[in-house]
Amino acid sequence: MQSFSEIDTTSKRASKAAGFSWGVAEEVGKNMRNLEMFGLPGVKNLNLYLKKIKKIPSEKLKKIEKKNKPQSKEFCPIYCGTAFLDNCKKLESLKLIKFFNVSYPLLLLPFLSRSSDIVGKKISVKYEKNNFLLNFDKTILSNNINNDKTISKAKEISIEFLENNNSFSTKEWKELYRLSEETFVEETESLKKKGAGAGLTDND
Amino acid sequence: MVMKLSRLGSFHQSKLSFLRSFIREFKSWNYKRNLFDLNKDGYGTAVYSFEKKGRNYSLVCFAQHIKPEERSDRVIATKWDSAFVLHDGTPSKKDINRLRKNVPKQEVGRVTYKELTLSRANKSVRAFDHVVNSLSEGKQPDKELLKKVGYLYRTTAVYGSGKFGLADRFRIKDRKEIYGPFRLEMMLVYLVRQFTFDQVNHISKCKNSKKAVMLDESIARNLGIGNSTGLGMAPFIVNHPTLLHNWIYCREKALKEIRSIKNVNENDFNIFKNCLDKSKKNIDTWLTNSQYQINKIDSLKTDLTKFFEHLENLNLKKNYYLWNLIYLWAEKNLQEECVEYIVSMMMEPYDSIIDPLINNMSSEEEKYFNIPADRKVFDLKKIIEKNYKSIIEIDFQDKNSTSNFWFISKNKEEPRVANRYEEHGAELEQPLAIARDIKKLYEKLTKNNQKETVANFLLNNDDLRHVVRRVFIVEKFPYSEIQDNTIDASLVPIDMLRLKLSFFGAVKFDPRSDKWLRINMYQGAPLPHEMKSSNDNWVYNSLN
Numbered sequence: 001m002q003s004f005s006e007i008d009t010t011s012k013r014a015s016k017a018a019g020f021s022w023g024v025a026e027e028v029g030k031n032m033r034n035l036e037m038f039g040l041p042g043v044k045n046l047n048l049y050l051k052k053i054k055k056i057p058s059e060k061l062k063k064i065e066k067k068n069k070p071q072s073k074e075f076c077p078i079y080c081g082t083a084f085l086d087n088c089k090k091l092e093s094l095k096l097i098k099f100f101n102v103s104y105p106l107l108l109l110p111f112l113s114r115s116s117d118i119v120g121k122k123i124s125v126k127y128e129k130n131n132f133l134l135n136f137d138k139t140i141l142s143n144n145i146n147n148d149k150t151i152s153k154a155k156e157i158s159i160e161f162l163e164n165n166n167s168f169s170t171k172e173w174k175e176l177y178r179l180s181e182e183t184f185v186e187e188t189e190s191l192k193k194k195g196a197g198a199g200l201t202d203n204d
Numbered sequence: 205m206v207m208k209l210s211r212l213g214s215f216h217q218s219k220l221s222f223l224r225s226f227i228r229e230f231k232s233w234n235y236k237r238n239l240f241d242l243n244k245d246g247y248g249t250a251v252y253s254f255e256k257k258g259r260n261y262s263l264v265c266f267a268q269h270i271k272p273e274e275r276s277d278r279v280i281a282t283k284w285d286s287a288f289v290l291h292d293g294t295p296s297k298k299d300i301n302r303l304r305k306n307v308p309k310q311e312v313g314r315v316t317y318k319e320l321t322l323s324r325a326n327k328s329v330r331a332f333d334h335v336v337n338s339l340s341e342g343k344q345p346d347k348e349l350l351k352k353v354g355y356l357y358r359t360t361a362v363y364g365s366g367k368f369g370l371a372d373r374f375r376i377k378d379r380k381e382i383y384g385p386f387r388l389e390m391m392l393v394y395l396v397r398q399f400t401f402d403q404v405n406h407i408s409k410c411k412n413s414k415k416a417v418m419l420d421e422s423i424a425r426n427l428g429i430g431n432s433t434g435l436g437m438a439p440f441i442v443n444h445p446t447l448l449h450n451w452i453y454c455r456e457k458a459l460k461e462i463r464s465i466k467n468v469n470e471n472d473f474n475i476f477k478n479c480l481d482k483s484k485k486n487i488d489t490w491l492t493n494s495q496y497q498i499n500k501i502d503s504l505k506t507d508l509t510k511f512f513e514h515l516e517n518l519n520l521k522k523n524y525y526l527w528n529l530i531y532l533w534a535e536k537n538l539q540e541e542c543v544e545y546i547v548s549m550m551m552e553p554y555d556s557i558i559d560p561l562i563n564n565m566s567s568e569e570e571k572y573f574n575i576p577a578d579r580k581v582f583d584l585k586k587i588i589e590k591n592y593k594s595i596i597e598i599d600f601q602d603k604n605s606t607s608n609f610w611f612i613s614k615n616k617e618e619p620r621v622a623n624r625y626e627e628h629g630a631e632l633e634q635p636l637a638i639a640r641d642i643k644k645l646y647e648k649l650t651k652n653n654q655k656e657t658v659a660n661f662l663l664n665n666d667d668l669r670h671v672v673r674r675v676f677i678v679e680k681f682p683y684s685e686i687q688d689n690t691i692d693a694s695l696v697p698i699d700m701l702r703l704k705l706s707f708f709g710a711v712k713f714d715p716r717s718d719k720w721l722r723i724n725m726y727q728g729a730p731l732p733h734e735m736k737s738s739n740d741n742w743v744y745n746s747l748n
Contacts (some may be wrong), residue, residue, distance in 0.1 A: 001316065004374070005366025013612075022635040023669020030573060062663065082666070086577035086659035118574060 008033040011046055015078070018050040019057070024082055031081075031110035038113075038140045040106060045150060049077070049104040052152075058103050064091060068099045074153060075102045081111025084159075088115035097159045102127075105154035112159060113137045122162040127154035206452060207687040213699025214500070214540040217743060218548035219558045220455055220565070221709030223725055226390035228559075228740060229381055230254055235732040237402070238294070242267060244410035246403045249300065252395045252732075259381070261320070261388070262291045263395035264300060266308050267403065275326050277360050277432040280616055284310070284324035286357065286399070290392045292318050292371065310361070310368075311616075317371045321364040321392045325357040328430060332356050332404065335419065339408035342415040344423060351426075351489055354712060354724045356400040358430035362389045383563040385447065386708065397429045397726050421731060425745075428727030431710065434720040438700040439610065439619045442636050445677050445684035447567040451707050452683035454561040455547075461557045462550050463528040472553035473520055475741075479552045482744035484508065486711065494715040496696070500541050507542030552741065572680065575673050577659035584658055584675055585649040588642060591678045591685070595639045596646050598689055607693035610636040621697055621719070639689040641671040711743070 002010075012029030016022055028046065035042030052058075058076035061068060064083055068075070080099060084091065091097060102108060105127050116123040117137035125132040128151050133141040166173070187195070205211060217224070233254040242248035247269055253262040267286040274283045287308040291299065299318070306313030310324050331345075331353040338345040364386070366372040382388055401424045408416040441448050487508070490501055514533060523529055527550055534543045551558055588596065598605055609630045613620050624630045635641070645668045652661060662669055678685050689695070698715050705713070710723035728745045730738035 001369060003317070003366030003369055004372045006369070021667045021669055023671075023673060024666050026573075026670060026673070030570075082669075083659070083663060086575065086662055087657075089578045090659075114574065 004033045004037055007036050007043060011043065014046070014050055018053055020078065024078060027082055027085070027111070028078060028107075031107070031114075034110045034113065034137070035106070040109070040140065040142070041148060041150070042106070042110070044148075045104045045106045048150060048152065049107060052103065064097065066094050066097060068097070070101050073101065075099060077102050077104050077107040081108045084108075085111045085115050085118075088118050091115075092119050092121065092161050095161055099157040099159070100155065102154045102157055103152065105151060105157055108157065109134070109140065113140055119161065121164060124160045124162055125157065127151070127157040206456065207683060207685065209686060209688040209690075209696070209699045211540050211544070212686065212703040213696065214544045215703055215706035216545050216548045217706055217709045217711055218455070219551040219554075219740065220451075220458065220561065221707060222384060222386045222565075223390045223394070223709035223729075224740060224743065225384045225562045226387050226394065227729060227735060227738065227742075228562075229384065229387065230391065231735040231738060232256065233381075235735065237398075238262065240402060240406070242403065242406055244407070245269065246407040246410075249304065250399055250402070251295065251300070252398060253294070254391065254395075256381075259379070260293050261391060262293065262295055263392060263399070264289050264291055264295055264303050264307070265396070265399045266304055268308060272329075275329070277326060277358060278434075281326075281360065282312075284308070284360070285327045286396075287324040288322070288392060288396055288399075289315060289319050290321040290388055290395075292320050292376070314369045316369055317375060319370050320376065320388045321362060322368060322370060323359050323362040323392055323396065325359040325396060325429070327357055328353050328355060335404045336407050336411065339404060339419060340411040340416045342412075342417050344417070344420050347423065350423065352491060353430075354489075354727055355397075355428050355430040356404060357396065358432055358722070359393065359396065360432050361436070362392060362431075364389050377566075383566060385451075385566045390708070393429050393431075393725055394729070395732075397427070397729070398732055400429070401427075401731075425731060425734075426728060428711075428724040428729070431705075431723050431725060432716075432720065433701050433705065433723065434618070435620055435697055435701075436618050437704050438621075438697050439634065439636055441700055441704055442638060442686065442690065444567070444569060445674060446569050446572055446681050448686075449681035449684035450565050450567050453681075454565050456683070458551055458554070458557050458561060459531070459547055462554060463525070463531055465527055466524050468520060468526040469553075470520060473526070475553040476549055477515070479741060479744050480508075480546075480549050482741075483549070486744065490712050492712075492714040494721075496698075496718070497713060497715050503539045504541045504545060507538040508545070510537065511542065511546065555740070572677050573673070575658065575662075575669070576676055577657060577662060579658050579676075580654065581649055581652050581656045581658060581661050582654040584661075584672065585646065585654070587675050587679045588646050588649070591675070591682065592639075592642050592646070592687070594687055595642050595689070598639060598643060600640050600643055604693040605689060606637075606640060606691055608691040608695055610634040610691070621695070624691075635670045637691045638671065638674065638685065640691060641668065642675070644668065645671050645675070709743070 008029040011032035012025045015025035015028040020028065032042040032046055058074050059070045059072050060079040061075055061083055064087055080102060109125065109132060112123050112125055113134040114137050116134040123134040125134065131143045233256040236253050236255065238253055239249060239251040242250065247267050250265040251262050253260055265286055265288050270283045270285055287310060289303055289307045306315055307322065315322060331350060334349055335345045335356065364370060376382060401419055405418050487501065487504060492498060520526060534546050600606055603625065607623060608621050609624045610619055610621050611629050611632055611634055619634065622629065648665060648668065658672060662672065674685065697719050698721050701721060702713055705723055708725065710725050711727060712724040713721055715721040728742050730742055
């Protein structure tokens with residue numbers, strides 16, 4: 001088995017060899033380490049993508065807007081991801097962002113996962129019947145974890161910043177809190193005097 | 205000034221050094237030789253371990269016969285006298301069999317996440333054979349010969365952190381006993397040293413069971429493990445900026461605290477003088493053929509004589525802030541080599557200052573990887589002006605400033621440096637020309653709209669992304685960057701090696717060219733059964 005450090009180094013060097021700058025290649029190395037650690041086939045997708053762009057380079061995007069369509073055939077997931085990561089604080093206000101025709105969309109995920117951590121919000125990603133929930137770069141949840149089919153192009157990718165809302169109702173919270181109160185001790189007059197750190201009056 | 209290469213290349217071992225902090229940390233652990241299955245010629249398998257509270261680290265050693273012509277310290281070698289791996293826990297027979305098939309192959313073998321560090325070593329045939337012959341004849345070896353060599357084996361590489369399938373650091377980083385950097389590499393080398401003693405004793409006994417004697421422990425104690433180090437180590441300090449910062453920062457913090465002591469205690473001052481005095485003998489046994497190093501040693505010896513004269517005139521009781529006075533005098537009157545030597549010695553009396561710093565010498569590098577790209581071009585430019593003052597003064601139009609390039613060799617995947625204008629391959633240059641790229645970034649930023657975000661700047665300048673990341677790191681970690689041009693014609697790569705090796709705790713730097721050197725580790729260190737009662741000044745006991 002390859003270590004994550006080997007995956008990082010080799011992915012970085014391969015990306016540089018395929019034409020990316022060292023700085024972007026460093027991002028790819030870190031991303032492949034993350035994807036593989038999350039159990040997603042990063043190396044497999046990167047290998048296929050780098051072979052593809054040696055023949056036909058993908059399009060580099062100039063600016064991210066609410067809807068992004070490539071001028072030529074396909075967007076590069078690495079350039080899209082780098083731009084998204086660098087602009088994520090600004091993009092958060094757009095809430096829902098769409099990219100059309102992106103090569104090997106899995107390679108975009110780790111950039112979005114890191115953006116989730118920077119912005120402090122979960123991000124939902126959808127493409128080609130795959131749903132992912134990115135949790136602050138700690139985990140990536142997917143509805144399709146056992147599907148090792150490689151998607152070479154996503155016609156449409158939806159990226160949504162999710163608000164930090166509770167996943168439970170107020171009623172459910174109150175019920176749980178009430179149960180937690182059963183670990184507290186009812187205070188007698190004596191305990192009030194002796195058990196507290198502060199004095200009985202704080203006006204002295 | 206401390207981040208200039210000539211200064212960094214004058215560093216010496218100190219109380220902060222990793223092999224010394226390893227011994228301090230592991231002296232309370234239980235050492236054991238678990239297996240010693242060598243044939244009469246000393247070939248076979250051995251296992252050594254440290255254990256405490258259920259945690260166990262085991263060194264697995266494989267010794268084999270190689271032909272004299274196969275023995276090479278160069279990284280291109282494919283066979284070694286012995287190969288070693290540090291296993292996490294107690295290895296099963298199945299583990300040992302698996303490791304036997306892979307560890308002797310080193311770079312072309314595979315290990316697993318259950319293994320932590322990997323190494324190989326060759327005998328110093330001259331010293332090894334002499335010791336075996338002497339012991340088997342019932343005599344102790346010639347101390348003069350051993351003094352010249354200093355070890356029985358030389359390692360030629362020690363790998364860790366995920367190389368060749370080894371465990372990634374994240375798997376083990378939360379273990380308190382390995383908070384200090386390179387602690388498991390230091391453990392491997394320490395246990396290898398004991399293996400070399402056990403091996404010579406074993407072979408001598410097999411050779412002449414009636415007459416053979418064991419290697420005298422006082423002689424063994426004065427033997428370390430040699431190491432041949434090439435350029436592989438140099439890019440490390442460029443590629444790990446926050447780690448470099450933490451090493452230098454801890455050293456600077458220690459120095460600052462020591463210089464701030466108003467009343468220097470007589471006992472502490474005597475510890476300093478005692479270590480300084482004892483260490484003089486180490487300098488006298490520091491042999492090298494390198495004129496570069498001979499000049500450095502000569503300058504150290506001359507300056508130390510000056511310093512001793514100065515010390516005699518210093519009155520401990522009359523002077524407040526004595527360490528500060530000593531440091532200021534040294535900076536004014538002595539060369540870098542000796543200033544750094546004195547700084548190392550000044551740390552000796554102060555466990556209370558040094559010990560808390562040791563655990564801060566590692567780094568969570570991942571935390572600082574992301575570029576804060578929402579910041580403005582103006583900010584980036586200001587950080588460069590503050591932190592790279594001398595770098596942006598360099599004229600990169602001058603060919604001498606871009607004379608070298610760093611590359612990875614195809615046959616060994618190791619870093620190398622070559623002349624850009626004489627050799628091919630510069631188009632595959634590694635991103636280690638930081639000074640040149642910082643200057644290029646600065647020039648572009650100067651012409652750019654200052655209010656633009658860094659994110660926008662990077663959309664059109666992704667070739668400079670690697671240095672933009674570094675600039676934001678240096679803003680938080682001022683000692684993270686070498687303040688020199690690592691591709692200049694005047695570059696002395698061994699300065700970069702020495703910086704790292706001094707933090708390891710290596711002594712007797714012996715440059716064999718400007719690109720590789722030999723060193724000695726653990727010379728004078730307590731033997732494993734002496735660790736529990738050892739004191740930390742052992743480094744000055746060697747050859748006394």
